[in-house]
Amino acid sequence: MGKVVEIRWHGRGGQGAKTASLLLADAAFNTGKYIQGFPEYGPERMGAPITAYNRISDEKLTIHSNIYEPNYVVVVDDTLLASVDVTAGLKEDGAIIINTTKSPEDVRPLLKGYKGKVCTIDARTISIETLGKYFPNTPMLGAVVKVSQVMEEKEFLHDMVESFKHKFAKKPEVVEGNIKALERSMQEVKGL
Amino acid sequence: MAIRERMSGNEAMAVAMKQINPDVVAAFPITPSTEVPQYFSQFVADGVVDTEFVAVESEHSAMSACVGAQAAGGRAMTATSANGLALMWEVLYIAACSRLPIVLACVNRTLSGPLNIHNDHSDSMGARDSGWIQLYAENNQEAYDNLLMANRIGEHPDVMLPVMVCQDGFITSHKIENIELLEDDKVKAFVGEYNPKYKLLDKNNPISVGPLDLQAHCFEHKRQQAQAMMNAKKVILEVSEEFYKLTGRKYGLxxxxxxxxxxxxxxxxxxxxxxxxxxxxxxxxxxxxxxxxxxxxxxxxxxxxxxxxxxxxxxxxxxxxxxxxxxxxxxxxxxxxxxxxxxxxxxxxxxxxxxxxxxxxxxxxxxxxxxxxxxxxxxxxxxxxxxxxxxxxx
Known part of the structure; x- marks a missing residue:
């Protein structure tokens, strides 16, 4: 599966991990890729651990199973590190991207011996400073694109402006903040 | 030129329904098919379809309303899953034997019990002897394409049977994937008008639908219904060939x-x-x-x-x-x-x-x-x- 990039998202119900996976699918689609974006539906409760997935490829995708050996894992809430085996199956030549105020060196001991790349991003601070509220999914989206290089950065940012204009047609004032959140997270992600 | 898009299997089915623009959609929500009537009701509210949306109180009523609308001479569609399909059960048989080519988007889900919202085929497989044509779809594209072909298949004079288009609940219904859509005018030309030979709203040629049918003729009617299903195979291939010429996407049996x-x-x-x-x-x-x-x-x-x-x-x-x-x-x-x-x-x-x-x-x-x-x-x-x-x- 050389040409397929597989990403697994871990978040908590209500934080927007599912939305982030769909936004990433959208962005990759806009750059001409074949995409899949899908959540694993379980009990739908605010705060409960949830999982979502992306496959991104230059060729048509036919697999319809969940993802067990992802290239990248995104953790939207670092409190999950204590309760969910977030690195399960994660490829060592891939990376894990965690929303936390800690440094990559500080979180690595929590990752059950994972030897691959560990990246961290303070999505809370970025979100509050750019959007005025805690919506971690936009900064996480920027970080995953930066780390995975699954699409070209400038092309991605350009497409996201259009995407946000469409998504927030009724709230145009938040477009600028979301773009800033993306740019900042792409600059501030640690552990590259 | 096909339209390059990305959407879930449920949205794909709702878009197909929008392009078909049926006279009546009667539906009751049930996971994982809920999004189909949800998207469609937005199309109704936005005025982009001419459809009468009937927000019924159960799936039994949904299928009953479809039977009434289709018998009147209209095109009727609905969507459901699992226990919703089970609650339609007796009316499924009535739709088929009344030779009403209703189209149903079936988003496959486990039929309770145990209570479970996820996918298997126990719902539509249970309905396999109800007299409905059943088409199955691997992904959002096939769910969309099969739905666009369903009216043409069911409404053919040699067939006149209802059609169920099935896709896997959550696995494809809630997965965003690439899809190629047809332009609205091409769908409109492909699907065409529905002009049934017999309809309740034809005062010059009054008919009865669903009367008592005992030993004298019931067997003959069932035999005709069986013949319609036999005829359907050829019609499915003809409609699929026409669809292939329109889209380049080939479908067989x-x-x-x-x-x-x-x-x-x-x-x-x-x-x-x-x-x-x-x-x-x-x-x-x-x-x-x-x-x-x-x-x-x-x-x-x-x-x-x-x-x-x-x-x-x-x-x-x-x-x-x-x-x-x-x-x-x-x-x-x-x-x-x-x-x-x-x-x-x-x-x-x-x-x-x-x-x-x-x-x-x-x-x-x-x-x-x-x-x-x-x-x-x-x-x-x-x-x-x-x-x-x-x-x-x-």
Missing amino acids: FEEYKTDDADVVAVILNSTAGTAKYVVDQYRAQGKKVGLIKPRVFRPFPVDEIAAALSRFKAVAVMDKADSFNAAGGPLFTEITSAMFAKGVFGPKVINYIYGLGGRDVKCSDIEVVYDKLLDIACTGKVDSVYNYLGVRE
Whole structure:
């Protein structure tokens, strides 16, 4: 599966991990890729651990199973590190991207011996400073694109402006903040 | 030019319904099909369709309203899953015997119990003898395409039967994937107008629909209904050919994937067939002669064609995402072995796997178990177990 990039998202119900996976699918689609974006539906409760997935490829995708050996894992809430085996199956030549105020060196001991790349991003601070509220999914989206290089950065940012204009047609004032959140997270992600 | 888009299987079905622009949609929400009428009701509210949306109080009422609307001379559509389909049950049979070509988007979900919202095929497989045509879809594209063809198939004068278009709940209904859409005007021209020969709202030619029908004529009516299902096969192929000319996307009664020189094949419906295609590619790269047959049309069942196709292989695994609880094989298995027996095809060894019940994820490694077993049977000629369960703890 050389040409397929597989990403697994871990978040908590209500934080927007599912939305982030769909936004990433959208962005990759806009750059001409074949995409899949899908959540694993379980009990739908605010705060409960949830999982979502992306496959991104230059060729048509036919697999319809969940993802067990992802290239990248995104953790939207670092409190999950204590309760969910977030690195399960994660490829060592891939990376894990965690929303936390800690440094990559500080979180690595929590990752059950994972030897691959560990990246961290303070999505809370970025979100509050750019959007005025805690919506971690936009900064996480920027970080995953930066780390995975699954699409070209400038092309991605350009497409996201259009995407946000469409998504927030009724709230145009938040477009600028979301773009800033993306740019900042792409600059501030640690552990590259 | 096709329109390059990305959307979930549910949205794809709702967009197809928007482009068909039926006279009536009557629906009651149930997971995982809820989004279909949800998207569609937005189209109604936005005025982009002319449809009368009937927000009924149950699925029994949804199908009853569709029967009334279609008998009146209109085009009626609905969507449901699992227990919603079960609650429609008695009206499904009435729609079929009244020869009303209603179209139903069925988003496959486990029929309770145990209570479970995830995918298997126990809902639509239970309705297999209700007299509805059944088309199955691997992904959002096929769900969209099958729905666009459904009216043309069901409304053909030689058929006049309702059509159910099935896709896998959550697995494809809630997965965003690439899709190619047709332009609205092309769909409108392809689907055409519905002008039934008999309708309740034709005061110059009054008719009754659904009267008492006892020993004198009931059997003849059932025989005509059976004939309509036999006729449907040819019509499905004709409509699919026309659709191919319009879109370049080819559909038959079933799809054959890498079967030309295959020794063994698996027969799989819906989304799992996509996963199996990936495994077939991997095995082919290792020189293993494996293939896949994906039925698209389950009703009418393509007895002659599937028996002839399967006669070429040494071993066949029929995969059922529903159990018949007959202690001897799932519904697809019994249909296929029956077809092979009736057509005198005794060469291939045939085994059955029940898999993925209640939404149990079907991994590539599960499909590999099936192909490894088939290759072993092809090599030794020995079958140790015909009726098997895949991916279950026991």
